[in-house]
Amino acid sequence: MKSLAELAAIRDKMKGKVSLREGTGETRIVVGMATCGIAAGAKPVLNAFVEEVAKAGLSDSVSVLQTGCIGICQYEPVVEVYKSDEEKVTYVHMTPEKALEVVEKHIKGGKPIAEYTMK
């Protein structure tokens, strides 16, 4: 059984390391999670970002956040990437597979994937 002791161990491991109060990362990945986004499949996209960012050990500098309707429902799932050193990039019709690629090429590699942005 998963125990609270295990959770306490996570706490002790993380203590002091956690500068990651929500939204303080230099890079923000924002996923539209209003009704239109959820219906179009935003949940698995969000989860893919959360998992990939954690796997890549980027949780200190990259936050994955949810927001309401971004206003372009026909393009959902929509994901916005904010980096301190570049203009906002808006990805449309996202999938978990595309999310992996965005983390790899854009978040880590610094090169936005034009093909997945709004035309």
Place this chain on the structure above:
Amino acid sequence: MKELSLNILDIAMNSVTAGSTLINIDLTESHDILEIRISDNGCGMSREMVENVTSPFCTSRTTRKVGMGIPLFKMASEQTGGTFSIVSKSDREFPDSHGTVTSATFLKNHLDYTPLGDIIGSIVTLIQGMGENIDLIFTHKSDTLDVRLDTRQLRETLGGEIPLSTPDVLVWIKEFLKENYNIT
């Protein structure tokens, strides 16, 4: 929506937006009926507002942005022969007891029943997105299930420093729920 768990996530997001500090999600299943109840202590709605949000095409809403979350949930229930209700108390009228209860029943054997789907994923997603000022109590009961998660207890263990949205914590919650559902 493809899964009722996505409707649940969507309806619970309304509670987040309404400024709630505590959200309850309770699923009760019998052999042929699923009952979903989402309640919060957020700002609530006036009676007129409740009427408007359940009928999206009603004329008084033409000037406003039309929300589809509640109508979709209602439809998913009623298309199985189930019932839907919202009871809300606005903070204006009820400063000490405001909040909203949205509930629906589903006849599981009906042809138009939408499966519950990935409820664990939806709960974890809700916790990831709801922020640090809201707590969630989730229960799922049936003959064979007695699932319960209370984020107040988790926060107590974590202390003030570690947010629930920390990836390691979210993984723990997911595994905890899986074990509660006997999925290994």
